[in-house]
Amino acid sequence: MIFRTTPVTARRPLRRVRTAPALRPLRHRLDPARVEEIPFQAPDGVRLGLTRVDPGDSGRPAVLLLHGHTASADMFLLPEARNLVDSLLDDGYEPWLLDWRGSRRLPYNETGQRYTYDDVALYDIPAAVSRIRERIGDRPLSVVAHCVGALALSLSLTAGLVPGLAGVVSQGVFLTPKLAGRTSLRMSLAGELLRSRVDHIPVDFRKVGLRSRYTALFALASRNASCPDPTCQILHNSAWGTGASLFVHENLAEATHDRLAELLGPAPLWILPHLRRIELARTVVRWHDTDQRYRALPPNALDAAGRIDTPVLLLSGSENGLWGDSQRLCHDILAHRQPQLDVRYTEIPGYGHLDTFLGRGAALDVFGHILEFLGERR
Numbered sequence: 001m002i003f004r005t006t007p008v009t010a011r012r013p014l015r016r017v018r019t020a021p022a023l024r025p026l027r028h029r030l031d032p033a034r035v036e037e038i039p040f041q042a043p044d045g046v047r048l049g050l051t052r053v054d055p056g057d058s059g060r061p062a063v064l065l066l067h068g069h070t071a072s073a074d075m076f077l078l079p080e081a082r083n084l085v086d087s088l089l090d091d092g093y094e095p096w097l098l099d100w101r102g103s104r105r106l107p108y109n110e111t112g113q114r115y116t117y118d119d120v121a122l123y124d125i126p127a128a129v130s131r132i133r134e135r136i137g138d139r140p141l142s143v144v145a146h147c148v149g150a151l152a153l154s155l156s157l158t159a160g161l162v163p164g165l166a167g168v169v170s171q172g173v174f175l176t177p178k179l180a181g182r183t184s185l186r187m188s189l190a191g192e193l194l195r196s197r198v199d200h201i202p203v204d205f206r207k208v209g210l211r212s213r214y215t216a217l218f219a220l221a222s223r224n225a226s227c228p229d230p231t232c233q234i235l236h237n238s239a240w241g242t243g244a245s246l247f248v249h250e251n252l253a254e255a256t257h258d259r260l261a262e263l264l265g266p267a268p269l270w271i272l273p274h275l276r277r278i279e280l281a282r283t284v285v286r287w288h289d290t291d292q293r294y295r296a297l298p299p300n301a302l303d304a305a306g307r308i309d310t311p312v313l314l315l316s317g318s319e320n321g322l323w324g325d326s327q328r329l330c331h332d333i334l335a336h337r338q339p340q341l342d343v344r345y346t347e348i349p350g351y352g353h354l355d356t357f358l359g360r361g362a363a364l365d366v367f368g369h370i371l372e373f374l375g376e377r378r
């Protein structure tokens with residue numbers, strides 16, 4: 001059983017998130033004058049983050065970057081490494097970063113207020129694309145999306161809500177989420193926590209303390225761990241208690257390893273019913289079946305894949321310990337069912353999941369594939 005929860009919990013409508021005041025500051029080493037943070041709200045009133053990096057000249061194609069759930073735009077701006085924004089700037093692009101409502105930078109993510117990925121697909125991503133287009137006019141716009149950012153994007157794309165993108169790069173997962181083998185085995189512990197009214201699985205042991213209701217979770221994560229850092233253990237060895245692994249340990253620079261708790265926030269347990277439904281369907285499905293506000297989203301994104309109107313690059317590390325070979329599967333299924341689509345698959349040897357962006361060698365091993373794909377359609 002995967003993402004085991006009680007049926008009552010799984011069917012209960014999720015509460016809506018409220019707007020919170022301020023975003024945590026971005027951490028980067030760019031000239032602050034080049035980093036333009038744009039006041040931005042989703043159409044349902046939720047405050048989000050939208051950032052444009054000024055390339056210093058005009059007329060460049062734009063690229064929107066979408067982080068994974070509990071991460072943030074920070075994952076593309078690592079000051080300690082050559083990051084994706086550096087590579088895009090040097091290659092002639094104008095980078096934009098969206099902090100969608102699952103961002104670590106938005107403090108309401110730790111307060112237990114709720115949403116589903118439907119909201120991200122219906123509100124956050126299309127609104128960001130519209131706002132960017134207001135600024136860039138008819139210049140090309142591509143999207144690079146990681147993990148749940150890519151899942152949500154797949155729902156926006158198959159709903160026809162973000163038409164006319166120049167290209168899409170999806171890292172880790174896209175239309176056919178399939179959790180890696182051992183990931184399913186330990187979700188019963190998360191299920192127990194859910195029943196005990198715990199809202200989030202923390203990652204920062206220093207904040208939680210030695211003795212708390214999370215002690216068992218951290219103890220489980222520490223089993224057979226080769227690294228003594230509890231935050232690393234819960235992400236690398238356990239992925240918030242799911243049993244998955246988020247990165248290949250040796251691929252992280254020490255500075256990145258030491259600030260994992262800054263880069264990845266607590267995981268909300270109340271998203272599990274939607275994730276569980278997605279996992280069981282083996283495709284991205286919308287949560288809201290009867291709420292008319294969400295009728296623009298397809299019930300099943302894979303069945304609606306014919307609506308995708310842009311070339312797609314599916315990326316995955318060969319050692320992805322969260323989504324396994326989902327991307328290869330996605331490529332094979334789309335090639336069979338939608339042969340008219342331009343979809344390719346590139347596997348990065350020796351990489352896991354997050355290290356495709358956070359890894360010390362990602363600029364050499366990963367970003368070149370992204371730039372090559374984007375370069376073909378600028």
Ligand SMILES: [Zn+2]
Nearest residue numbers: 227229232257
């Ligand atoms: Zn470690």
